[in-house]
Amino acid sequence: MLKRALENVLTIDEIRQLYGSFDLIGDIAVIKIPDSLLDKKFIIAKAIMDNIKTVKTVLRQVTPVSGDYRTRELEHILGERKTLTLYKEYGCIFKVDLAKVYFSPRLSTERIRIAKIVKSGEVVANMFAGIGSFSILIAKYQPNSIVYSIDINPNAYDLMLENIKLNKVYDRVIPFLGDAKAIIENSLKGFCDRVLMPLPEKAIDYIDAALLALKSKGVIHYYTHVHASKDEDPIEKAASEIDKKLKLNYKILDARIVREVGPRWNQVVLDLLINKN
Ligand SMILES: C[S@@+](CC[C@H](N)C(=O)[O-])C[C@H]1O[C@@H](n2cnc3c(N)ncnc32)[C@H](O)[C@@H]1O
Incomplete structure (x- = not known):
């Protein structure tokens, strides 16, 4: 999914650097972007939103999960400014606030x-x-x-x-x-x-x-x-x-x-x- 979204804006090598760093949770995409690609964060976010129509918000994971609550710092890049979403899994629905919980x-x-x-x-x-x-x-x-x-x-x-x-x-x-x-x-x-x-x-x-x-x-x-x-x-x-x-x-x-x-x-x-x- 990520590869298809980024094919036209990044090189194969750059796409490879982003592999395994992308999660889709409800209508929010969370992506870890290596320092070498930080100047392309808006292009990356736009490509994701253009290609995956269900995505309303793109967030960047800034820090690893940490602390007792296992939370992480997120930066808003594009789309609606929100961290709350609804995620569906095996017939269940979960309300998740990505900024406040793991x-x-x-x-x-x-x-x-x-x-x-x-x-x-x-x-x-x-x-x-x-x-x-x-x-x-x-x-x-x-x-x-x-x-x-x-x-x-x-x-x-x-x-x-x-x-x-x-x-x-x-x-x-x-x-x-x-x-x-x-x-x-x-x-x-x-x-x-x-x-x-x-x-x-x-x-x-x-x-x-x-x-x-x-x-x-x-x-x-x-x-x-x-x-x-x-x-x-x-x-x-x-x-x-x-x-x-x-x-x-x-x-x-x-x-x-x-x-x-x-x-x-x-x-x-x-x-x-x-x-x-
Ligand atoms: C890795 S998350 C697990 C999330 C959950 N199992 C899931 O699949 O979404 C670990 C959770 O443990 C909680 N936690 C940390 N220390 C705890 C403690 N001493 N007692 C109870 N919960 C704790 C954190 O707040 C966090 O929500």
């Missing part, structure tokens, strides 16, 4: 994978829920499940409330605002069949809280970032990281590379079947 359309395959493996009657905790995308997809695909959906960012929490209403899952997605560890300790000890940890930066520090949330047996979806050189296997590295940490019976049900997050950096998910007995 959101990535690149996790959509992983979100639907998880939604499809949740079983009838399960109680799930999503420790780092953002605007509620994993939680709501689970509730839609497995209507006989309950998802406790936690986020510490008040803006993400407010959007999660709106998204729960928009998708009519108020009886199945229970929102919490606050620190996942504190909420589990206070309200969810031993409650859950499944725990999602979609925040690689904190997963290892929060695994004890995830274990606390589980019933005597259950599944943890553990997300981590792994750097692997050419002759290293990112999945093996992630498995070794968790093996050093877990001091109880567990089995890896599934292990996957979710996506590349940088040169030689991968986001890996381990589906861990835990037996506390």
Whole structure:
């Protein structure tokens, strides 16, 4: 899509530099532009808007995601001055404010994978829920499940409330605002069949809280970032990281590379079947 949009305004080499740096979220395009192409940012934005008719706004990602809320700085380049949009995924609709919360359309395959493996009657905790995308997809695909959906960012929490209403899952997605560890300790000890940890930066520090949330047996979806050189296997590295940490019976049900997050950096998910007995 990006290639077609830029063919007439950039060289092949310049287009290549932009590869993998473009996201379409509802009617907003977000693009990372390397310094060498910054003087062409308006031409690039115009080409995107001219070729992808659904795009109403082009934003440039200025900084990487950072901080507890995992937000990023964005610069408006062209089109409507807004950061709020509606994004559709697998029959769900999500209101997202790209300036105030974390959101990535690149996790959509992983979100639907998880939604499809949740079983009838399960109680799930999503420790780092953002605007509620994993939680709501689970509730839609497995209507006989309950998802406790936690986020510490008040803006993400407010959007999660709106998204729960928009998708009519108020009886199945229970929102919490606050620190996942504190909420589990206070309200969810031993409650859950499944725990999602979609925040690689904190997963290892929060695994004890995830274990606390589980019933005597259950599944943890553990997300981590792994750097692997050419002759290293990112999945093996992630498995070794968790093996050093877990001091109880567990089995890896599934292990996957979710996506590349940088040169030689991968986001890996381990589906861990835990037996506390
Ligand atoms: C990478 S985002 C996950 C987004 C979401 N799972 C999705 O697919 O859109 C991580 C989220 O964790 C939240 N967060 C960070 N620290 C937290 C904590 N201690 N307890 C609960 N949520 C936290 C951030 O506000 C952010 O929304």
